[in-house]
Amino acid sequence: MVGRLGAFPLAVKVNNRGVKRSLALAAGLSLALAAAHLLGAAQQPQTHWDKYKDQRAEPFPDRRLTDPVLAGAIDLHAHPDPDVYPRQADAFAIATLARERGMRGVVLKNHFTETAGLAELVRTHATPGFEVFGAVTLDLPVGGLNAQAIRYMVDVAGHRGRIVWMPTHDAEHEVRYNKEVRPFVAVSRDGRLLPEVGAIIAVVAQHDLALATGHVDPDEALEILRAAKAAGVRRLLVTHPMFSPQYTWMSVEQMQAAADLGAFIEITGNSIVRDPEAAPRVLAALRAIGARHFIVSTDSGLIGTPNVPDTLALVAKRFREAGVSEADLSTMFKANPAFLVNLPAVAASRNASVQGSGAR
DSSP: OEEEETTEEEEOOOOHHHHHHHHHHHHHHHHHHHHHHHHHHHHSOOSGGGGTTTOOOOOOOOOOOOOGGGTTOEEEEEOOBSSSSOBSSBHHHHHHHHHHTTOOEEEEOOSSSOOHHHHHHHHHHTOTTSEEEEEEEOSGGGTSSOHHHHHHHHHSTTOOEEEEEOOSTTBHHHHHHTTOOSOOBOOEETTEEOHHHHHHHHHHHHTTOEEEOTTOOHHHHHHHHHHHHHTTOOEEEEOOTTSOTTSOOOOHHHHHHHHHTTOEEEEEHHHHHHOTTHHHHHHHHHHHHOGGGEEEEOOBOBTTSOOHHHHHHHHHHHHHHTTOOHHHHHIIIIIHHHHHTTOOOOOGGGOOSSOOSSOO
């Protein structure tokens, strides 16, 4: 073989048989390493729910708590059975209990499938006249950033779809934060939102739906809110930004920026009843930003946690003890959630079906 080093010819004698043998060995090693890598990846959980689907917990008893705030309250974040891991109650039981305790409505949330059809079944066969709504979350089982999934939810019989969540458990931020080796849904690249996000926002705006930010990182959430506001989306929700760093974890300044864009900030009762440090953190944000920018939902559904009305009653009691006014409670539990699901506000005089001075 003749090569060239600078300007000087270089002659090299090569043993062709040895080269072939070396190349064959190198190729075999590369294939073996690739196979080992693929095998290792295949042995990693490929879904969020793999590590949870066999979990068991003792059911949390219904404490039958009542509170004035329940009358007219709407929970935008209730997780029903059937699901891919155990839930505390099915959608029929959740809606029935909420209606019995004086609530106005619930939104059924599933991370992996749309729930508008389920909401219509529940409303028709279990709780006529009670507001039951569905949603869709743009995780991998619905195709990720898939505008067709939203169009389907909108057109399902009954037209009960109200909220579109950006990716949650399949969000790139959550998968990378947890150091998981599995597929994810990206919403941005190099600091810019992907074109598919714009397509999602356009469909949300077209149908006057609520857009929730999901489990993306805080900067992505703010970019989504800016783009959605520019596109004319009126109903914006920051998904529980004070729950856990593996989800969207915002500073007060970032939450203020979201509020300035017209977004409501979600407080999840599930976090407050499970985490002793959550209430002081949330109350500090409430005082800094103002209750008119918040909603209270439950994120209820895990076995071993309180049901929807009990969770709301417990949070109301905690907030009331901290000095939150009845007017602010009504705003966060009733008026703001009603706006997000495109319902008219209900006058205070009509919210008198549940009496009492606090959770008991």
